[in-house]
Amino acid sequence: MRAVIVRRFGGPEVLEVADRPEPRPGPGQVRIRVAAAAVNRIDLSTRSGAMTRAGLLPPADEVRLGWDVAGVVDEVGPGVRRRAPGHTVIGLRDVLSAGGAQAEWVVLDELATAPAPRTVSLPEASTLPLIGLTADRALSLTGLRAGQTLLVTGAAGGVGGLLLQLAALRGIRTVAVAAGTDEETVRERGADEFVTRTDRLGAAVRDVIPGGVDAVVDAAVAGVTAHEALRGGGVFVALVAPFAPPPLRATSVVVQEVRADGGRLTALAALVDAGLLTLRVADTIPLAGVARAHERLAAAGLRGRLVLVP
Template sequence: MRAAVVSSFGGPEAVEVVETGVPEPGARQVRIKVAAAALNPVDAGVRSGVFGGAGKRIGLGWDVAGTVDATGVATAWSVGDEVVALDYGVVKPLGTHAEYVVVDTDAVAKAPATVGAVHAATLPLNALTAVQALDLLGLTPERSLLVTGAAGAVGGYAVQLAAHRGISVTALARKDDEDLVRSLGAAHFTAGEVEPASFDAVLDAAVLGGAALEWVRDGGVFAGVIPQAQPASVRGVRTGAVEVSADGARLAELVRLVDEGVLTLRVAGTYALDEAAKAHARLAEGGVRGRLVLVP
């Protein structure tokens, strides 16, 4: 089968599409025939060596939508099931940017019924990150929340999920994105003019760090999206950062919200698997709204 990998670190040109063996599922695993797989910033980080792994051939891709093709023992999934899944891991021999991928059965959820595979592939990593970050914040509806990077994939899901919970969301994004983030459910918008200590909580999807921490009121809460990279606590503000986990049951809840029209799946463009390097180059240009998706 074909798979996108990196054997040496660098820019988009470092991405190779190679021939490799089809992986076999073990106990409590399933093999998915990939219909679509989103490209995320974490893939660019893996490609450029941010997470290490020098000297290894590293597979790319975390998100997948497709069809169960084979199963190991002790799994409730059947061949032919249409599914989505998160294949967690930054340094792995194969990822979801391939024709087939093996994942743990507990990472899998039934695919949305209301959208195709290309859109479904944009859900797992970013929506799970958003909902797990909101869990970390632990907000009740009367609390105020600022979401930075609200027009991005994680930020956009965070806005929709928080608004669905009845939380008053202020979206921080570029001025040109105001209509977009308001359509996602933001009650308020700012392009950067934020008073210090003015929100009960900040979900920092834009990775602004200390600058965003200043916008949290004394005793409030801050959640980042890069594990262990949150700023130190000040003024009694509780700080933390989500490390996304593959959670099929939680992913199934997010799929239900897609089918109910609560979550919007945004595709910025599609590329053939053989064009993986070209997709990385487009991501590196910036300004992508939604996710680029690879189709084997």
């Protein structure tokens, strides 16, 4: 089968599409014939070597890329109960040293998969696992109740957009931070208030929410700038550990670490089918165009996700 790999770290030029043996499922696992695999920023960090330098990925002669997948189960291992050949599924590969989803086949634990949403295309469905589970868990970590306030940085991005919609479903009042040109988009996603990106984010948000917001989810990695918008004793959820600010003013600072969770992914897919979560694809690209996908993702201004189609 063809699979995206890197054998040395560097720029997009180190990406290869190589022939590798087809994987076989073990106990509790399913094999998925990949129809679509989203490209994420963590793929860029893996390819550049940043993940290995940070101690998050062990050194290896070869690393395979891809977290998100949508496709059809074509083989199951012993003990699989919920999936069968022919089932259309989505899933998340959260073990970096395992086979990547940017390939013609991928093997996942059965519990890392969910039925694919029926109302969107498979390229659209493939964008849900990583950003959906990240947004869902980040919102849960805030502990917010209906009527409380949440600041979302990077609100025009994949995680940020889903956060706005999930928060709206829980009756949480949101303040969205994005470029001025994205105001209409984030308001369509459910933002109650909008603040243009600025170096004085704390002051700008406090002009809208006197005293500061109850919680922040920092999808844009704004760090301490976003923390300044948080009330004393509030909760700050960071998505990237090295950029988590200190817990000033008796705040709680937690780092969200995503994990494959088929149960939550099933619930999120149901929200997509109900029209309550919106997935956006900027472009679909053949597997051989993976270097071009990395270049486009690294550039500013992309709206929607890039998806590789084997």
